[in-house]
Amino acid sequence: QVQLVQSGAEVKKPGASVRVSCKASGYTFTNYAIHWVRQAPGQGLEWMGWINAGNGNTKYSQKFQGRVAITRDTPASTVYMDLSSLRSEDTALYYCARDQFIAGTRWFDPWGQGTLVTVSS
Amino acid sequence: EIVMTQSPATLSVSPGERASLSCRASQSIGSNLVWYQHKPGQAPRLLIYGASTRATGIPARFSGSGSGTEFTLAISSLQSEDFAVYYCQQYNNWPRTFGPGTKVDIK
Numbered sequence: 138q139v140q141l142v143q144s145g146a147e148v149k150k151p152g153a154s155v156r157v158s159c160k161a162s163g164y165t166f167t168n169y170a171i172h173w174v175r176q177a178p179g180q181g182l183e184w185m186g187w188i189n190a191g192n193g194n195t196k197y198s199q200k201f202q203g204r205v206a207i208t209r210d211t212p213a214s215t216v217y218m219d220l221s222s223l224r225s226e227d228t229a230l231y232y233c234a235r236d237q238f239i240a241g242t243r244w245f246d247p248w249g250q251g252t253l254v255t256v257s258s
Numbered sequence: 259e260i261v262m263t264q265s266p267a268t269l270s271v272s273p274g275e276r277a278s279l280s281c282r283a284s285q286s287i288g289s290n291l292v293w294y295q296h297k298p299g300q301a302p303r304l305l306i307y308g309a310s311t312r313a314t315g316i317p318a319r320f321s322g323s324g325s326g327t328e329f330t331l332a333i334s335s336l337q338s339e340d341f342a343v344y345y346c347q348q349y350n351n352w353p354r355t356f357g358p359g360t361k362v363d364i365k
Binding site: 172174181182183184187196198199232234241242243244245246247248249250251 | 259290292296301302304308313347349353354355356
């Protein structure tokens with residue numbers, strides 16, 4: 138079945154960087170884009186960016202521009218999200234999700250299980 | 259950026275009752291709207307796409323309606339498993355944006 142499996146929890150100090158991975162299986166990796174969405178404690182869902190896994194094109198939320206980079210390793214069917222200059226406000230659960238596109242409609246499905254990133258001194 | 263708002267923030271409902279959740283977009287998004295259900299410790303679950311089409315496996319008690327800037331998610335008879343947070347999300351423009359969510363809890 139279609140599945141996205143994310144890397145494990147991370148604890149980082151302020152100013153550091155973190156890499157979260159998202160390994161896809163059950164479908165042709167290069168046919169779909171992958172989004173990254175995060176949820177800070179007690180907050181809602183926030184879209185961070187996406188990557189077209191076929192051609193590697195990316196798009197980022199202005200909020201994270203300059204701090205986030207989304208890349209992919211096609212042979213490994215894996216997408217990476219790098220976030221730099223971490224601050225306490227980046228403490229959140231980070232999700233990857235596949236972009237599904239059919240007949241003019243789009244949605245995120247499936248989602249990864251989430252990766253908790255904690256930023257603390 | 260399109261700003262999505264949802265109301266109410268919290269909706270207290272008794273099992274078996276109907277719930278109606280509202281989502282508004284700051285500008286017209288046509289029918290380019292999705293609804294997700296989110297429970298603690300789980301990934302969000304797709305409910306509705308294209309504003310009104312139920313996703314595969316979603317019970318008929320969930321229905322979506324609206325277009326332009328005003329949208330509604332209705333749950334006709336709440337079951338215990340429906341108590342969760344519900345988010346709307348637009349895909350008409352970049353960046354993709356979510357509403358702040360409506361928490362449906364037990365009255």
